[in-house]
Amino acid sequence: MGGIRALKKIQLGKEDVAPGTAAAATVIWRGLGSLADNREVTFPDETVGILGGTDRSIVAKIAAAISFDNVNATFEQLPYVLSAGIVNTVTGVADGDSDGYVYTYTIPTSSQPTVKTYTIEGGDDQQAEEMEYAFVESFKLTGRGGEGLILSANWLGRQVTNTTFTSLSLAAVEDILFGNCTLSIDAEGGTFGTTHVSSTLLEVDLDFKTGLTPIWTANHLYFDTAQNTGPEIMLTMTYLHNSSAVTEKTNWRNETVRKVQLAWSGSDLTVGTGGSTYTTKMLIVNLPGKYEKFEALTDQDGNDIVKCTLRSRYNVSDATAGAIICVNKLSSLT
Structure with missing residues (x-):
């Protein structure tokens, strides 16, 4: 009997002992994906008097x-x-x-950050496999009106080996909805999230290349470690062509620094009399940068729209490269 799609799954376990030391899974990923064994099999070129060559191979x-x-x-x-x-x-x-917990991911600047590596289990009811020393090479967040915020991520790891799935239960999750986003754009020297820009943002695409790069040394056939050579962060937004969009286009022409905040709210937190910073679950993306491009006007259902791209980099004056903040009700990642 062969495996079936409905019984595929992905599970993650934090590598708390050391990066690359395989850990048992602790959570089922509520999404899609399949492990890929990317070992490179090559056949050496040789002239040994055999038409078509021999079956000599190396990994x-x-x-x-x-x-x-x-x-x-x-x-x-x-x-x-x-x-x-x-x-x-x-x-x-x-x-x-409150019952909320804040997770802050400050974008690195002056030193290489340490990331959490994971062991990822994947497969179906026929066979489970696992990949250790897994880290994220890049991820994207994409949203548009009337939809949920969409996440995709590319992970790299050392190797794929057969295993058996750790028995786990599904965790409860709450989807992030694009329509619950508040866009704010402030000037250099200002505070992220101060100046709201309403009725303007139609689509957003955050493309985040983490800068994490595997290094192959003489110690192993798989990579020995991973180092951060510097992130590349691009934010593409589509605006309704209104007065706010015209203002931002002028800022592009003037090479003016913009401090963009995208803030998505979720369900209410339980807040006591002592108060809290947040009253709902939140995803907050704070990015300083300058617009790199404004495209020609197009239309959506007869309404003029304009797409622009902001390149996010360290702002010297405000000494920040930005951060991503997530607020939920989990005291820690399992």
Whole structure:
């Protein structure tokens, strides 16, 4: 009997002993994807008097990967991707007198960050496999009106080996909805989230290349470690062509620094009399940068729209490269 799609799954376990030391899975990923064994089999070129060559082969490089395919992002599971791609934050900070916990992922600047590596299990009812030393090479967040916020992520790991699934129960999650987003754009020297821009944002695409790069040394056939050579962050937004869009186009022409905040709210937190910073679950993306491009006007249902791209980089004056903040009700990632 062969395996079936309905019984495929992906599970993650934090590698708390050391990166590359396989860990048992602790959570089922609420999404899609399949492990890929990327070992490289080569056949040496030789002239030995045999037409078509011999079956001599070598495997000099072992690697693995998995793509978390497009799925609705959730307040509870997005931090797994952020902790494996930006910085090792797997424990939330209690938010005042509430049941909320804050996970902050500050974009690195002056030193290489440590990320949390994972062991990822994948497969179906026929065979489970696992990949250790898994980290996020890149991820995307995409949203448009009338839809959920969509997450995809590309993970790299050392190798794929057969295993058996750890028995786990599904965790409850809450989807992040694009329509619950508040866009704010402030000037250099201002505070993220101060100046709201309403009735303007139609679509958003955040493309985040983490900068994490595997390094193959003489120690193994798989990579020995991974280093951060610097992130590349591009934010593409589509605006309704209104006065706010015209203002931002002028800022592009003037090479003016913009401090963009995208803030998605979720269900209410329980807040006591002592108060808290947040009253709902939140996903907050704070990015400083400059517009790189404004495209020609197009239309959507007869309404003029304009697409623009902001390149996010460290702002010297405000000494920030931005951050991604997630607020949920989990005290830590399991």
